[in-house]
Amino acid sequence: MLDRFGSVADPLVEINGLTVAFDGVKVLHGIDLSVARGEAVGLVGESGCGKSVTWLAALGLLPKKASVSGNVRLGSTELIDAEPDVLDTVRGGRIAMIFQDPASALNPVLRLGKQVGEALALHGGLSGAAIRAEARRLFDLVGIPDAARRLDAFPHELSGGQNQRVMIAMALAGKPDLLVADEPTTALDATIQAQILELLTKIRRETDMALVLISHDLGVISQTCDRVCVMYAGRIIETAEAQSLFDEPLHPYTQGLIAALPPLEGVRRRLDPIEGNVPEPWNLPPGCAFAPRCPRRGEACDAGVPPLAWKAPGRFAACIKALQAEPVRPREPVYA
Template sequence: MDPFVEIRNLTVDFAQGDRSIRALHGIDLSVGRGEALGLVGESGSGKSVTWLAALGLLPGKARIAGSVMLDGQQLLHAPRRVLDGIRGRKVAMIFQDPSSSLNPVLRIGRQITEALGLHRGLKGAVATAEARRLLDRVGIANAPRRLNDYSHELSGGMNQRAMIAMALAGEPDLLIADEPTTALDATVQAQILTLLQDIRRDSGMSMVLISHDLGVVAENVDRVCVMYAGRLVEEAPSGRVFDRPRHPYTRGLLAALPVLEGPRRRLVAIPGTVPEPWNLPRGCAFAPRCAEAEESCHRTMPPQVSIDLNERVQCFHARYHVDPVHPAPDAVPASVPHVAASGHAVAVIAQ
């Protein structure tokens, strides 16, 4: 697939006093034109930092290195005027809490028309008409009246739809949705995800869906990247990740999901927590929580293994998971539940 975004060897260090703390360790990933990419992992894995760094949105104390190519243009350390012309116009981002992104003292219509003026040069009645059309597009009923509402007069789901409308104002080629449904109930969550899929289908834009909820990702992306402790530990087409996970961390996340069909069972939690970036173990960061870890895992960082052009994994035990039906005798894969393809009502892994 023709890549629209290519991130290569992206590292992020944060200065803290007289020391430097590394948050990202050489991230390599890409997003194709019209592709939906899922980025999953527990809180602290580096999902949001990856894209904030790519768009130059991290604070000044962050030191960023590597390469971020967007449609053939280098973004890393690009001048402010270049980034201003890209943010909102070529790339738009929506967040999990619209109440922290919407201005509480400006009407919804004013905020959307400002975005239309900034990114497309629309003013006056033309901008108002387009704002109304955008609210209609994202499913907000009685759009003319809602243009005059403040964010506190709308429900959480309606505020998220208004945020999506603002993101679409610049007609972006790439939409980054950072935990867009976390604060919503299951019914509204399903509606928002369906809306995002409809918009992607109609516009042909690319999308990055950042989430800790594997059920959300399973149904809504073409390809999945699993992150842990600032590293990309597994990447594969969506169906492959959920049917044949190769990394123990991915297997653990799947085992923590409830089964929607068949007998009830106790959920299997991953022991421990994600290590802090300033206190990473010497070898594989997941080794202290991994039931398959051996002595070498605690001493040495495993290499990244490319299975084929679309699949890679960073694990010494990746070879054990190539064939889940006939595993190696010294490696017994954990039980992995099937992720139902029809429901959004899945457990949310602790964030």
């Protein structure tokens, strides 16, 4: 549960006022986010809203042209502008990240066992036969069949789902306190997607590892996460416990995202998309960035950027018209 200031008690990772700019153009506008040990936090929003950039900036993985400010604390360790040896210890050790595309994240000319072994040597202090034995154990843990033989395979010899499991094994090699999964089920079929999500949930519960799941798929988030943060145009615009957010979203943008989902049961209904597009970072409207697309827009919405404010226990929204929760607008049925 969040307090009235949007923080969790005794956070594992705490981000305060994180901003990122490229060539003088801001793409993140002061992100505040806390993650507790063992917690699963979902980060959702349309493409380009800043979900991945938030954590790439937190871990010092953005290119040098990026201008990053704010604070990211892992316990007592500050990560922004930290020395390279500090970041080398944190990345892959305390905090691990699964990137969107395993085909590009894995080295195509190195055998999979060697790639996992590098992480085990760096963060686990293993060597020799112990590396191969632990790599095989990790492959078994993530459900890769015939693990001993797969250690000597190259990435192109495995399917997309199996390579994603290899990425998870590499991330777990350092026994991280926090795993950041950036679209871990992209381009996977529904069956493999469900298996990957079940695997992440199982590992989190068994190891008390915190999980940040970055996705545009609300269904994935609802099944996996305890708490959800919704992002739009470089800002967090709503945060709440997952069940509360999906049952009764407060922000018009969140309401629009949920209204655009097709129903899984009952009568088929016409989809209700959000009109317009996410504004470009260099051409943000005055006031609320969502105002041009918002069905409840008023003159006050252009007066200033609404802060992420407390609305109810555990509920925060950046909208001057979100004082009362509103149910998702009913959609017209589609007749065959």
